[in-house]
Amino acid sequence: MARVATVITLAALGGGAAAPAEAGGFDAGRSPFTSGSPSMGGPPSGGGPAARSGPAVAGLRIAQSVVPDPLLIGRPAVHTVTVTNVGEATAEAVTITGALDEHVSPGPLPDGCDLTGRTITCGGPALRIPAGRSVTRSFPVVIDSGLSDGTALTSRAEVTASGAQGDSSQLVTETRAAGADVTITKAATLTAGGAIAYAVTVVNEGLTPATGVTVRHPAGGRAAIADRPAECPGVGPSLVCPLGTLAPRESRTFMFTLAPGEPGPVENCATVSAESDEANTTNNRACTSTAIEPQRAPAPDGAPSPDEATPAGKPSEKNRARPGHEPRHAAPGEQAEPHEHRAAERKRDRERDRAPRAQRLDDGRPLPMTGVSVWMLGLGTAVLLAIGLLVRYFSRRDRVSGMP
Known part of the structure; x- marks a missing residue:
């Protein structure tokens, strides 16, 4: 008799736990918009995975978030909805539907989304989500400025797809009075x-x-x-x-x-x-x-820069400071060294070039002779006399011999 009572008790407990799922209802302490509920396509309860007997199907999960959190009264915010395909097949014709709180006003919507009253609908036949991939939709909202601090705002979102398990979620966010920023x-x-x-x-x-x-x-x-x-x-x-x-x-x-x-x-x-x-x-x-770049050290005063060339004919400071570089005139009876002699000649040439022309013509040097020299004139005269004597000699000899 005790064994029969035990069997009846276990059957009653098992039937009581399965009754809400079979009837499609919700637990009294559970929100109908909580992600993963059995009626909205959540994973079945139980400790182990169920054996698959049919083709692969898509499984969708939806989540919501707002920034900032908590929401600031009278200030803008951003509402984001993310849908993830946790199944093994591509989800076709995915439709995302969101219902905003009555104290939240939506701003410009992204492409592919429409607003009807306070309900936003995104996607449709053209939206596909492959297995393991996610789709995110974000849009700006403005919080009512007449709210009091600590007001709870509720938004709901739901996702459906052709031949796939859908999902829904509910987000409750408190408001905060906007202060200084x-x-x-x-x-x-x-x-x-x-x-x-x-x-x-x-x-x-x-x-x-x-x-x-x-x-x-x-x-x-x-x-x-x-x-x-x-x-x-x-x-x-x-x-x-x-x-x-x-x-x-x-x-x-x-x-x-x-x-x-x-x-x-x-x-x-x-x-x-x-x-x-x-x-x-x-x-x-x-x-x-x-x-901050390092600065270059300034060049010493009077020193030429690397790009500045030393003037021609003017010795540099380095050469001028070298001992023995300055020309030295030879003492009387002393023969100047070749280097000193050339330096002295260059100095005299520079002085002569700077002197007037008349002074340069009368600087004590013998003027060079131009034209024909004297010895050439003497040689020419002797040649002419010899030729004349020869002509005269042969002329007299011809007359003596009777030649015409």
Whole structure:
């Protein structure tokens, strides 16, 4: 009898656990939009995989996310839906449907998506997702500015496909009052003198005033602050700049100069903070890196540069300083050395070229003779006399012999 009671008890427990799945209902403590529910194509309950007896099928899973999280009241956000095919076959004609909360307004939709009321539909017959692949759709939204802090916003999404297991999900996100949001940017410029000029800009991008705004900027490395702005009083290797309160959309810009201590990269970061609550702190830091090149040593005064040629005929400083290079005149009775003799000749030639022409013609040297020389004239005269005597001799001999 006890054995029969045990069998009846096990049968009752097994039937009670399977009844909701067979009827297609949901557990009372489980949301109908939770991913992986049995009615929406989730994996069957049980410890081991079921034996496959048919062809491979596609299996889809859908997930949602928002940025920022929590959502900021009255501020924009980005809603993203991701569908993944966890099956073994390609999912055909995939359709993604999303229903936004009534306090969320959608912005421009991506290609292939349509808006009907507050429902967004993407995909259709043309959308295919191969096995093991994912498809993501993101679109901007704006949160209602009339909400109170801590309001819960709910969005639902569902995916279906032809001949595939679908899925659905529900995302609940709380809202937060949008406060101040200070941002900082920095620009660096290398000056002609080798210093670095910085321009720092701080803006309150939030919807409420930012109080107690302070900028901090270390010099970094061996660099020193050469020009300290009025917004950053004090001394030392770092800047501390109390800017006070910034109204929404208000900005402050100040500049300062940094003198690098040695060649190489100069890297530093500026940070901004506020005493009031900030909606976003990821934009509170700005960094720059500036390369400093080594400078060339200046050339000594009076020394010619490598590109400057020494004038012709003018000895360089090196040759002029060499002993024995200057020409020396020979003493009386002393024969000048060939090098000194040539130097003396060149000096006399330069002096003669600079002298007037009349003085050059009468400088004590014998003038060279032009035309025919005297000995040539004497030789010609003797030849002519000899020829005349021969002619006369032969003429007289012919007359004596009776020749006409």
